[in-house]
Amino acid sequence: MKVLDLAIVSDNKKFRHRANFLAQDFHFDYKAYSTVDNFFCDETYKLVTCVLLDCSFCKTSDDVLELTRDAKKVAKESYLIIVVGSMFTADTSNAVKEAGASLVLLENEFFSSSKTEFVLSQTIRSAFIPVKTCDLIEGTKVSFPLYHLMPANSRFLKVIKPGMKVRKDFLERYEPIGELYLRRESFNAWVKYSTNLAKEDELSVARLCRLRFLQLNHSFTILTLLIGDQSSGTSFNKGRQLYENVRELCGELLTALKGISDPWTIVNNSSIGDFGSLERAPAIAAYAGLLSLQAKIGDPEEVMIGALLADIGYLDLSPSTTFKIRNNDIQGLNAEELMEYRKHPIFSLNQCLNRKLPLSDSIKSIILQSHERTDQTGFPHKVRADKIAEEAMLVRLCWELDSKSQIRFGAIRAEIATLKEDLAHSAMKEKGNYSPEFLSKTLGVLQPRNSPIFS
Numbered sequence: 001m002k003v004l005d006l007a008i009v010s011d012n013k014k015f016r017h018r019a020n021f022l023a024q025d026f027h028f029d030y031k032a033y034s035t036v037d038n039f040f041c042d043e044t045y046k047l048v049t050c051v052l053l054d055c056s057f058c059k060t061s062d063d064v065l066e067l068t069r070d071a072k073k074v075a076k077e078s079y080l081i082i083v084v085g086s087m088f089t090a091d092t093s094n095a096v097k098e099a100g101a102s103l104v105l106l107e108n109e110f111f112s113s114s115k116t117e118f119v120l121s122q123t124i125r126s127a128f129i130p131v132k133t134c135d136l137i138e139g140t141k142v143s144f145p146l147y148h149l150m151p152a153n154s155r156f157l158k159v160i161k162p163g164m165k166v167r168k169d170f171l172e173r174y175e176p177i178g179e180l181y182l183r184r185e186s187f188n189a190w191v192k193y194s195t196n197l198a199k200e201d202e203l204s205v206a207r208l209c210r211l212r213f214l215q216l217n218h219s220f221t222i223l224t225l226l227i228g229d230q231s232s233g234t235s236f237n238k239g240r241q242l243y244e245n246v247r248e249l250c251g252e253l254l255t256a257l258k259g260i261s262d263p264w265t266i267v268n269n270s271s272i273g274d275f276g277s278l279e280r281a282p283a284i285a286a287y288a289g290l291l292s293l294q295a296k297i298g299d300p301e302e303v304m305i306g307a308l309l310a311d312i313g314y315l316d317l318s319p320s321t322t323f324k325i326r327n328n329d330i331q332g333l334n335a336e337e338l339m340e341y342r343k344h345p346i347f348s349l350n351q352c353l354n355r356k357l358p359l360s361d362s363i364k365s366i367i368l369q370s371h372e373r374t375d376q377t378g379f380p381h382k383v384r385a386d387k388i389a390e391e392a393m394l395v396r397l398c399w400e401l402d403s404k405s406q407i408r409f410g411a412i413r414a415e416i417a418t419l420k421e422d423l424a425h426s427a428m429k430e431k432g433n434y435s436p437e438f439l440s441k442t443l444g445v446l447q448p449r450n451s452p453i454f455s
């Protein structure tokens with residue numbers, strides 16, 4: 001019995017083509033079924049992480065509900081995405097969710113936005129969450145299974161079962177590898193395990209930082225899914241609650257980072273994600289919070305929120321645009337795609353305002369101005385240099401730092417101190433990107449005082 005990342009269920013050629021392309025691009029293990037019966041009768045897989053079920057052909061909402069219930073019966077544990085025709089209303093979506101759908105996408109959203117990319121990458125990629133082997137303590141009992149990612153075939157191998165003790169030989173074997181993986185449903189158990197280990201020493205504080213970082217990642221994903229979900233009449237209260245929760249976690253992460261001698265390293269070693277920069281947002285936010293705190297620019301918590309939300313508009317971009325962004329091919333964008341890409345800060349702000357998130361003026365400026373430059377060659381509004389908020393420049397600087405620090409598969413992880421120094425040098429050399437006042441505040445944090453820049 002095997003695990004399948006994605007089951008695509010549709011008899012529509014165009015639908016399958018879009019879904020297959022996406023599955024291949026993200027290297028998912030997937031299988032396409034041309035009929036629902038074929039999918040329902042396939043017993044090859046023990047678990048299907050995500051099911052993408054095409055219901056756009058259904059004429060009535062009752063037909064959609066029936067198919068959803070049937071799919072839920074055979075795929076109880078799967079994340080079930082139902083794609084419905086654009087004529088369906090919010091009421092139908094709510095009923096479909098009650099029938100077991102995890103998410104309802106409108107047909108036009110499925111074909112022309114990048115929500116599907118984000119949702120699939122989040123649900124399938126984050127089906128397993130990386131944790132540090134050094135965060136396991138010898139002699140403690142775990143209540144969740146842990147997995148090892150086998151590099152040869154990218155498969156997860158269960159290496160510890162619930163109820164087992166963490167033994168010395170186990171740690172000796174897996175500590176050199178550095179990371180083990182949890183299933184997403186074990187996340188709360190991991191939070192409990194780590195919280196119970198809390199002590200005052202530096203190692204425990206570092207463990208707490210990593211935990212807060214994972215929690216922020218987790219909550220931010222849920223918030224993003226909610227902000228991007230236009231199919232249902234999800235209450236604004238729920239959005240606000242989630243937003244407040246993310247805000248609180250930003251504060252807690254910041255507090256935890258303050259207690260550590262080299263917080264930059266913690267963030268660098270905790271970052272995950274590969275969907276353009278949206279999945280990177282929690283790492284960028286953590287860098288931005290630190291830099292805001294240390295360089296005394298803006299309110300660190302607000303800067304973190306701005307950094308988190310700045311690229312949420314990616315969900316509205318067309319699949320061809322996000323495909324190129326994901327593959328670091330901004331140069332390859334055609335005129336139309338480039339225009340669309342340059343509007344993403346506006347899309348981001350609109351997404352938040354549509355959900356009535358209580359954003360301060362400072363957060364709004366960060367979202368709108370994080371791609372503006374002092375030489376007015378940025379986007380979307382080519383704002384005058386003296387009108388660009390320093391907080392927005394700070395977020396862009398951290399975005400650059402994060403791009404440098406991302407671990408490419410097979411590459412050696414660069415030291416964060418070196419990356420910060422490199423960034424300081426390039427920011428100083430390049431005219432027209434950041435204001436001199438902003439650089440004078442941030443360079444001292446990015447690089448030591450005795451560096452040639454300050455001599």
Ligand SMILES: [Fe+2]
Nearest residue numbers: 310311344371
């Ligand atoms: Fe952006």
